[in-house]
Amino acid sequence: MKINKPVLDTQSVVTEWRRHIHAHPETAFEEHQTAAMVARILRELGMEVEEGIGGTGVVGTLKAGTSNRRLGLRADMDALFIHELNELDYRSQVDGKMHACGHDGHTAILLGAAKVLAENPNFDGIIHFIFQPAEETGDEHCGGNAMVKDGLFERYPAESIFALHNMPGLPFGYVAMRSGPMLASIDTFEFKMLSENTHAAAQHSTADPVLAAAQAISACHQFKARYINPADALILTITQVKAGDPLNDRPGVHVGPSEVLVRGTIYTLNEDIRSDVEAGLAKTIKHTAELHGTDYEFSYEYGYPVLQNSPAETQLAAKAATRVVGEENVDADMHPVMGAEDFAFMLKAKPGCYIMLGADGGESGYLPCQLHNPHYDFNDDLIPIGIQYFLNVVDEFFESE
Numbered sequence: 513m514k515i516n517k518p519v520l521d522t523q524s525v526v527t528e529w530r531r532h533i534h535a536h537p538e539t540a541f542e543e544h545q546t547a548a549m550v551a552r553i554l555r556e557l558g559m560e561v562e563e564g565i566g567g568t569g570v571v572g573t574l575k576a577g578t579s580n581r582r583l584g585l586r587a588d589m590d591a592l593f594i595h596e597l598n599e600l601d602y603r604s605q606v607d608g609k610m611h612a613c614g615h616d617g618h619t620a621i622l623l624g625a626a627k628v629l630a631e632n633p634n635f636d637g638i639i640h641f642i643f644q645p646a647e648e649t650g651d652e653h654c655g656g657n658a659m660v661k662d663g664l665f666e667r668y669p670a671e672s673i674f675a676l677h678n679m680p681g682l683p684f685g686y687v688a689m690r691s692g693p694m695l696a697s698i699d700t701f702e703f704k705m706l707s708e709n710t711h712a713a714a715q716h717s718t719a720d721p722v723l724a725a726a727q728a729i730s731a732c733h734q735f736k737a738r739y740i741n742p743a744d745a746l747i748l749t750i751t752q753v754k755a756g757d758p759l760n761d762r763p764g765v766h767v768g769p770s771e772v773l774v775r776g777t778i779y780t781l782n783e784d785i786r787s788d789v790e791a792g793l794a795k796t797i798k799h800t801a802e803l804h805g806t807d808y809e810f811s812y813e814y815g816y817p818v819l820q821n822s823p824a825e826t827q828l829a830a831k832a833a834t835r836v837v838g839e840e841n842v843d844a845d846m847h848p849v850m851g852a853e854d855f856a857f858m859l860k861a862k863p864g865c866y867i868m869l870g871a872d873g874g875e876s877g878y879l880p881c882q883l884h885n886p887h888y889d890f891n892d893d894l895i896p897i898g899i900q901y902f903l904n905v906v907d908e909f910f911e912s913e
């Protein structure tokens with residue numbers, strides 16, 4: 513690891529910030545205390561700060577030298593509706609909410625980078641430190657989209673943007689990224705098969721919504737298997753089926769239900785096939801309902817786009833990462849991952865690169881625990897690596913043409 517002294521000197525205060533944020537988790541668009549803390553620290557560093565962008569988003573701007581070139585660095589601030597099961601001095605003080613995705617760590621790391629750069633401004637240009645709310649919503653009403661729609665890049669026209677995410681399951685300090693599609697889009701759909709209650713002995717007298725829904729579920733999977741090009745990665749998962757009249761909980765009642773609700777989630781790496789999937793599912797469900805004589809409802813909701821890194825910024829990120837963790841610990845052409853991330857909305861607006869930073873191990877012997885697990889905690893040993901990575905990005909960016 514190649515980490516400079518000012519970064520190491522800042523490690524303990526950044527760790528305190530991280531643990532403070534961890535103890536006070538706030539979920540989507542309610543990051544008021546976190547945003548206020550971020551804004552206060554940035555102002556104390558002498559930056560111009562704007563709050564309330566896209567809800568609770570914050571941007572701090574740092575200028576040095578004379579160049580007007582602009583770089584954007586981004587972190588996410590939100591926690592999850594998960595009840596923490598860790599026994600830590602700094603465990604969540606809010607029942608039912610916790611930082612189970614490490615956004616406390618991402619926010620602290622970016623604040624740490626801001627501190628080192630404000631105190632050692634050896635670059636020529638303008639840096640926007642972007643702290644976004646609500647990364648976790650999974651739909652279009654997320655913080656990344658909200659900030660972009662609120663004019664983030666009109667007011668702070670960064671040429672390139674960079675972000676990182678800690679990643680359990682990858683070795684400590686290992687950095688992975690790729691140019692082009694790296695993470696999937698996420699969309700959701702739901703349908704209802706609608707009929708009438710009937711005596712269970714007389715189901716033949718009216719349309720059966722259970723059978724219609726069961727066949728429609730099957731037909732959705734068949735549509736995916738036979739009518740989507742297998743070269744396009746696509747996942748279709750049925751996440752909810754609600755059926756059965758509660759009347760049947762009582763003895764002696766045998767009644768066919770009037771309604772079945774089905775929900776599903778779609779992930780893909782090909783932006784262009786999302787509308788084909790919507791149209792295909794609509795057709796599949798319509799015709800299955802017709803076959804059974806049920807009424808039906810269908811809706812499809814577009815969530816995060818495919819996360820696509822741009823080639824030049826990916827190269828820059830790989831160089832910046834290599835300077836911290838060494839060539840043997842950087843994979844600049846990783847296999848794409850089918851999860852989704854709302855930084856994709858910012859990357860649709862500006863070229864940039866999102867990286868994964870391996871979390872398993874480190875000096876404290878951090879044990880791997882998956883993101884969104886009630887036992888997860890951010891690995892504080894990543895703090896200096898994350899800060900140094902951002903400093904190297906700054907260096908590479910302002911030295912590039």
Ligand SMILES: [Zn+2]
Nearest residue numbers: 613648883884
């Ligand atoms: Zn998450």
Ligand SMILES: [Zn+2]
Nearest residue numbers: 613614615677
């Ligand atoms: Zn996350």
